[in-house]
Amino acid sequence: MQAPWQTKWPERISYGMSDAADNLVFQMMTTYLLFFYTDVYGLSASSAAILFIVARLADVVESLIIGIMIDHTHSRWGKSRPFFLWYALPYVVFAILTFVTPPFGATGKLVWAYVTYLGLGFFYTAVNLPITSILPTLSQNDRELTLLGVIRQFGGSAVQIIVAIFTLPLVAYFGHGNQQRGFLLTIAVFGGISLILIWNTFFQVRERFTNPEHAHQSWRAVGAMLRQNQPWLVISGVILLYWLTTAIKNQTTIYYFKYLQHSEKLVPIANSFTFAALIGVVLIIRAANHWGKKRTMLGGIVLALGGQAVLSIGATVDQLGLIFAGTLVNAIGNGLIIGLVSIMIADTIRYGATLGIQAEGILASTDDFGVNVGLGLGGLVTAGLFHLSGYVANRPQNLATQHMIILNYAWLPLILYLVMLIVLLFYDERRIQAALTPTNH
Known part of the structure; x- marks a missing residue:
């Protein structure tokens, strides 16, 4: 028998809007920051590559630090929730500063890029990791957790698509031909909305289920639990591969249309087909209830792989129709994959609690760890x-260079989807179900 539902719609929507808030900045960073650095800001491709890998290495450490901070936070608001209040403002400030082009020389601009981008990475982790870590504390009802995860991903995916489509038109509108001004004003608008939504999440959500006896455990105990948590290890690998794939493909999209199709105006059109990701997200509740989460995610990877194959053929033979069709199918698959990530991480957190350790901060850090390493390697x-x-x-x-653009946009993501599929086959969903079933009776 399932536990009763604990959340109401205002809390559910506010929780979902937390990911939407983060993605207003995050999607602009993942899709357009490399282009901004090379074609607007004035960094060389090699300098940008080194910056990205340094930033992502730093973010790997930061993910662990934030995870530990969450697990050792004692406040009247809980462990994860206060991070929305404390770090939202510095996150938005550093997002805006990252898109400032200072009147410095080459060295000064490079230093500015390092300081602002590294700062943005830290504060992004500080406001994003709690979204995952707080989920299993909101309810003990498995179906309710799935619903919350779907709402979160629907909000996040919708904003990702909106940013991907409307960023360049907004840059043109605000900049009037000056892309430096256009990018800065666009991120200022996105940042202001993000700040309001993150703070709204803090005021609306509640942590309900934290076991004091299982929280705040020693490093040795947490490490032992991580080694036993096989599903967590597997889903961590899937997350890393997903974001590596996403980074390589998304960062190359604008280069493909600018230099091979000779039209940046096609970028919003191509990105508009990614709205289909919302179809995948919406399908999760019914599909996961019928087939289980693992099989549903496997289906999503197969769909994404098939769509990417069509896109790859279209990019190779220069057929926009095939590229757009492949993008649409790929997006549906991506919606199924990414929509299940936080839900399955929540399952591994709950499974860890059955092993006697409630370490939602460390376990949730794998999400940001995968994002940061994937984006860093993708940028590199x-x-x-x-x-x-x-x-x-x-x-x-x-x-x-034209061949490299097609390789990054089409064929490398195709290979990575195949590897992702193989890794997920090792996910032991039955182990989690066996451990959690007694708690639902």
Whole structure:
């Protein structure tokens, strides 16, 4: 027998809007920051590649730090919830500063980029990781947790798509031909909305289920639990591969249409097909109840893989129709994958509690760890390959660079989806179900 439902719709929607708030900045960072640095800000591709890998290495450490901070937080608001209040403002401030182009020389601008981007990475983790860590404390009803995870991902995915489609038109509108001004004003608008939504989450959500006897355990005890938590290890690998795939593909999209299709205006059109991700997210509740979460995510990967295959063929033979069709199918699959991530992480947190350890901060940090490492490696791969092929910003690209753009946009993501599929096969969903079933009776 399932536990009764504990949340109401205002709390559910506010929880979902937390991810929407983060993605107003995050999606702009993942999709357009490399382009901003190389074609607007003035960094070389090699400098951007080094910056991205340094930032992501720092973020790996930061994810663990924030996770530990959550697990050792004692406040009247709980363990995860106060992070929305404390870190929302610095997150937005650093997001805006990242898109400032200071009147410095080459060295000064590089230093500014490091300081602002590293700061943004830290505060992004501080407001994003609690979204995952707080989920299993909101309810003990498995179906309710699935609903909350779907609402979260629907909000996050919708905003990702909105940002992907409307960023460049807003840059053009605000900048009037000046992309530096356009990017800065666009991120200021996104940041202001983000701040309001994150603070709203703090005021609306409640942590209800934290076991003091299982919380605040020693490092040794937590480490032992992590080694036993096989589902957590597997889903961590899937998350890393997903964000590596996403980073490589998303960062290359604007380069593909600018330099191979010779039209940046096609970028919003191509990105509009990613609205189909919302179809995948909505399908999760029915599919997961019928087939289980693992099989539903496997289906999502197969769909994403098939769509990426169609896109790859279209990019290779220069057929926009195939590219758009592949993007649409790929997006539905991606919606199923990413919509299940936080739900399955919540399951591993609850499974960890059955082992005697409630360490939602550390276990949830795998989500941000995967995001940060995936984005870092993705940025390194993309910018590094561009540098090796002789990429020069705002110039017609040589044949080697054109091939690298197609490789990053089409074929590398295809290979990574296949690897993701193989890794997920090892996810032991039955172990979690067996451990949690007695608590539901």
